[in-house]
Amino acid sequence: MNESMDFLIWTKGTAFDIAVTIFVIGVILRLFEIISLGRKQSLAEAKGTEFGPGMKTIFSRSVPDLGTFRRQPLTVVTGYMFHIGLFVSLFLFVPHIELFRATFGFGWPGLPTPVVDAAAVLAIVGLLAGLWHRIMNPVMQKITTWEDWLVWALTFLPIITGYLAYHRMVNPYPVILGLHILSVEALMIAFPFTKLMHTFTVFLSRWYNGAMSGRRGVES
Template structure:
């Protein structure tokens, strides 16, 4: 097993085709899923007539800014953790120096990056948040009651790329190369699973929020 992972062809595979496949599946799958849902919504008589861009953006904005909706204010701890987690989740992979170097080597383009120290802190925050969510699933009664095995699974899918990336950066636990391979495998896994599991809440968030915002806004009410 150990020798198998050390085989350079594995590294070449995960660095090349696997990442390509992952991105294709992620982008293609996301477009497919959103398209399906939008078409499905079109069939319903009551969704489209209510949709309103201004009201949707209003609702989205209120919920995307921390502590700007009443439920965010009521639960400061969960709110802080949720926002830190999701900001880290989205910003860190895109602006990480190491990722940029890889992209530069391949295509010759690069963009602004985070400093290494900041990336390290952000990675730790994301990992910490994951642990918080797991503990919340175990210890908060109302969350435990509605937790299924796949909730832990999707949490693990989000957790693994970050923990492996963090360990690879510090070269702890496993040899650097093996950790990087694991990191790439888990990263690809996350990208592939986003459109097809409930990680897809990343995509549907904007649709469901827009619908509820428009619906409530149409009734001269608000939903934050």
């Protein structure tokens, strides 16, 4: 029991500090790496504006075109399932919010645990279905790299260990909780250097797309 407690304490202390540091510095560095490349201002007479259309595309790209959805519904459905499930489990689970409050000094209201529990299941099912789809779909086979498998595993581990810990399905409890925290730390450390960065860069890429189109009078 003592050893498992020591493990838990280490994951909550030293390991957590290291992971958060790498995550924060890494993300800032990566965003700087991208934005500092800059882009040339277009000299062509504008037909529309950039900022507004860019902001609009940030939201509008969350909704797929119907024809494309019909061609590949599983990508969209599994994508929605695990993104929503992850978001709810991560940000609206009361113990997580308490952790934010303890770390940053502020928090927000959470959802009742049965709702969060359902969201976790949604995320797990979505991720598993997404994995199956990635294995079976010829297009995905063609473009999938080792990094895609890695980020899948890094995303799946925190949610599955969190689920097991919450339901006390592994004994002793401190071990599974420690593994849960450790898996989140692995996710945070890998985050800035992998496709997990899309969490932040998606706002940039959608904005650039919308803005460059908007300037030409195109709704994208």
